[in-house]
Amino acid sequence: MSSTPEQAVPDTLLATRPAEADNLAMIARQAIVDSHQAVFGYELFDRSTASDAHSAASDAALLFNALSYAGTESLVGEKLVFINCTHESLSGGHLELIHPEKVVLEVPTLPESATLQDIEGRIPTLEGLRKQGFRLAFSEQILRRQYVSWLPLAAFIKLDMMTFAPETAESLVKFSRAHTNAQLIAEKVESAEQHQLMADLGVRLFQGYWFAKPALVQAHTIRPSQATVVQLINLVRKQASTAEIEDLLKKDPTLSFNLLRFINSSGFGLSCEITSFRHAVMILGLKKLFRWAALLLTTSRAGGSPPVVGTTAVVRGRLMELLAAELMPPEECDNAFVVGVFSLLDTMLGVSMEKAMESVALPQPVVDALLHNTGPFAPFLALAKACEAGDDAAFARYAEDLHLSNRQVNWAHLQALTWAEDLGSV
Structure with a gap:
């Protein structure tokens, strides 16, 4: 082919050297083109870390970087953004920060071990996203019998050319058209023959190496x-x-x-x-x-600390707040939250806790807990750390000191984790 849609990308956006960890977000994008080879949208992939692990946190970070730090105009212009999601991230509060008309959420099917009840149980979340205005994309796996209830939810169905024989393409396309209103995208198209086959069947959207390989984009961050x-x-x-x-x-x-x-x-x-x-x-x-600030904290890498440190701090703060609510007045619960969130500030900033405390003015009981492990909040902090470490002996000792039952602490911990997930931070 003489040209590809990616050739319109300014040279300054194409990454040719390693990213500087603290001020670059590395995002790969691959064009989805129409029958005239004009760009219809871009699928984005996070390439900021060496790990290929796909998680709710990586989904949140990718969206956050792509639509905030990266400067959306230079990255995707006015085109649609396709994002691969986990089912955990589909429940994340970070999606409330995104304008749904810009984003197509690619929803995976469930593992082979999933029951029909598991599949049906996902429908309320998916319907809720559609009501917010998001369009949902699915793989050809949605055409399997057990996913019949998901078919009305599909705005796009991506037909992976690597997963079916050419002679079955016609039946897949006909079935899709008969049972859904989805636009079909032929993906992993790697030859003129594959393109022609799907075009002859009326497919109008295409993605694959034959059109454009994923291009890395350097997004400078501050x-x-x-x-x-x-x-x-x-x-x-x-x-x-x-x-x-x-x-x-x-x-x-x-x-x-x-x-x-x-x-x-x-x-x-x-x-x-x-x-x-x-x-x-x-x-x-x-x-x-609040959601924006929490996501900003947990996706940051300042001081060399991984995003999970910020996540742990937010979870710890919420856990301490919930535990304090059992024993303290509301104003003290706010301070318990502050102790939890600040308890990993030394790690996040890469300095001693004493040095970190010099930059903020905090109530004395908060300072006592953070610097000297004393005062009314110290036992709550110790209990929160025991929960994270899975230290049964310490857990039992600190819970008993605070006159809290195992059930109270475990329930609070579960609520804290759920709360953090709702922020899109875990």
Whole structure:
């Protein structure tokens, strides 16, 4: 072929050297083209880490980087974005931050061991996403008998040319057309013969090496201080005034830059540009601002710490808050949350806890717990660490000291994990 859709990409976007871990997001994209070989959309893949592990966290990070840090216009323009998802990530709160008209969620079928009840149990989540405006894409596996209830949900069905013989293509296409309203995409098209076969059957969308190989895109990022992000989380949790939040944004240019870049990205879907911090806070609202800040914290790699450190901090904070609620007044529960979130700040910043504490003003009981392992919050922190470590002896000892039952602690831990997942952070 003499040309490919990828040739329109500016040379400055094509990655030719390794990423700088702290300020580059590496995203691979592969074009999906129409019958005229014009770009219809792009499927995105996270290439920021060496690991190919696909998880809810990687889905969240990919969407976050693609539609916030990366500068959506240079990455995908006005085209659709196709994102491979896990079923865990489909329940994540991070999807509330994304404008659904821009995104197609590629939904996997379940493992072979899944029962019909398992399959049916996914329908409410998938229907909820459709009601939000997301379009759903499925592989040809959805055409199997046990997935008949999913067929009405499909906006796209991707027919993988590597999974079926050419002589069965016609029956697959006819079945798809008879039982769904989905647009068909022939993927992994690697030859003119494969393209012609599917085109003759009326398929109008194509993806594969014959058209365009995945191209790496370097997306420069500017990371705010993780301590400032945690301060923002605390302000939002306390339902601080817009003026207080605006003051914090003004003190950290990188944080305010990321917020304005995100809210003005086409992925967010606003029709006018937001230039005022106050306006950005008002437009986003406290709930979405909290989700954005939590995701910013947990996908950050500042100081060399992996994203899981930020995730653990958020889970630990929520667990401590729930446990404190059994024994303390509400205002003290907020401080318990702060202790949990800040308890890994030294690891996230790559400095001692003493040094980390110099940058923020915190109540003395919070400082006592973090620096000296003393005061009313110290036992809660110790219990939270025991939960994470699976240390049964320490778990029993600290739970008994706080007069909490195993059931209370385990239930709180489960709630904390679920809460963090709802933020799209695990």
